[in-house]
Amino acid sequence: MIPETTTQFESIEPISFTPSVESWRRELADAFRRPAELLAHLGFSTTAIENMTCSDQGFSTLVPRSYAARMERSNPQDPLLLQVLPQKAEAVNTEGYHKDPLAEQTYNPVPGIIHKYDGRVLLLVTGHCVINCRFCFRRHFPYHDNRRSRLQWQQSLTYVRDNPSIHEVILSGGDPLAATDSQLTDLFQQLAAIPQLKRVRMHTRLPIILPSRVTLDFCKILRQLPLQVIIVTHANHASELDHSVYNACQMLRQHGVHLLNQSVLLRGINDRHQSLAQLSERLFACDILPYYLHMLDRVQGTAHFYVDDTKAKDLLAGLQECLPGYLVPRLVREEAGASGKTMITSAS
Numbered sequence: 001m002i003p004e005t006t007t008q009f010e011s012i013e014p015i016s017f018t019p020s021v022e023s024w025r026r027e028l029a030d031a032f033r034r035p036a037e038l039l040a041h042l043g044f045s046t047t048a049i050e051n052m053t054c055s056d057q058g059f060s061t062l063v064p065r066s067y068a069a070r071m072e073r074s075n076p077q078d079p080l081l082l083q084v085l086p087q088k089a090e091a092v093n094t095e096g097y098h099k100d101p102l103a104e105q106t107y108n109p110v111p112g113i114i115h116k117y118d119g120r121v122l123l124l125v126t127g128h129c130v131i132n133c134r135f136c137f138r139r140h141f142p143y144h145d146n147r148r149s150r151l152q153w154q155q156s157l158t159y160v161r162d163n164p165s166i167h168e169v170i171l172s173g174g175d176p177l178a179a180t181d182s183q184l185t186d187l188f189q190q191l192a193a194i195p196q197l198k199r200v201r202m203h204t205r206l207p208i209i210l211p212s213r214v215t216l217d218f219c220k221i222l223r224q225l226p227l228q229v230i231i232v233t234h235a236n237h238a239s240e241l242d243h244s245v246y247n248a249c250q251m252l253r254q255h256g257v258h259l260l261n262q263s264v265l266l267r268g269i270n271d272r273h274q275s276l277a278q279l280s281e282r283l284f285a286c287d288i289l290p291y292y293l294h295m296l297d298r299v300q301g302t303a304h305f306y307v308d309d310t311k312a313k314d315l316l317a318g319l320q321e322c323l324p325g326y327l328v329p330r331l332v333r334e335e336a337g338a339s340g341k342t343m344i345t346s347a348s
């Protein structure tokens with residue numbers, strides 16, 4: 001029998017934490033915010049930089065130095081660089097690509113909640129991210145209407161509390177771990193007091209992008225939660241998973257956190273089966289199980305990253321051939337109106 005963890009707790013002890021200056025916030029303040037500066041840092045010539053820079057289409061550049069350190073110098077095709085460098089192709093208007101392809105705004109019952117699937121809701125913690133990924137499906141999402149304050153969280157929490165069918169809250173954003181420990185502690189304490197909740201899940205790129213975010217204090221906060229904690233990291237390439245990511249994952253695991261990963265299938269970045277196989281292997285070495293491999297959402301300005309179904313199915317077949325089943329992610333697409341992610345199989 002699986003013990004019911006939540007109902008025994010009316011409230012949890014307030015957590016005291018040392019008010020140390022959080023180094024990840026300093027790292028964030030020091031991030032690259034101009035493509036030319038990032039490219040110069042990577043050793044590109046002035047002429048190359050001129051050729052490689054273009055308009056950011058209103059979605060600004062943001063790349064922490066620790067992420068840039070994992071890029072190969074002077075390689076314009078580096079799979080990490082391609083995830084963050086604005087490209088001319090973003091200006092292309094492609095038919096069938098929209099600003100809100102998942103109609104998320106339709107499933108937005110109260111500000112900060114996206115309730116689309118049974119039993120679980122997305123709670124938008126903050127509109128901020130610590131990196132701006134060019135393929136981001138939320139690059140046009142109206143974060144200004146969903147900007148979170150403590151007061152606005154109350155509205156989201158009331159929605160969850162009033163829905164007995166919700167067993168899992170998925171913290172999303174932006175990036176939920178871009179919030180501070182004290183904000184998250186406040187939120188967790190309120191979630192822990194909702195009796196029907198069993199799990200809290202966080203979808204975050206932070207343990208990958210800025211692993212220094214995973215402090216001992218933060219792990220202790222998670223450990224004390226009377227809910228099962230799942231962190232779904234977002235890594236798209238094996239080169240993103242260096243020793244500091246490994247250490248952060250070890251610490252999370254030691255504090256009882258389940259680790260899963262989701263990736264986005266991206267042309268020119270991870271659309272070779274060797275690359276995806278290497279990603280799965282490296283994830284598992286970090287104690288993370290591959291969960292989803294997402295087809296790109298058709299967001300305006302991202303068509304150059306799209307991998308079509310035929311190619312995606314071939315890649316999946318290739319993975320099934322060379323990896324144990326538990327290292328093969330589920331290939332999925334998000335469809336407006338569907339009751340869950342739509343699975344794509346290699347045979348169909």
Ligand SMILES: *Cc1c(COP(=O)(O)O)cnc(C)c1O
Pocket residue numbers: 114115116117120121122170334340341
């Ligand atoms: C992906 C997603 C979820 C979670 O789906 P799982 O299949 O449980 O991983 C929940 N809500 C929304 C809106 C989603 O897009």
Ligand code: SF4
Pocket residue numbers: 128129130131132133135136137138173174175205234
């Ligand atoms: S971290 Fe996630 S939400 Fe933030 S920009 Fe990247 S893909 Fe988008």
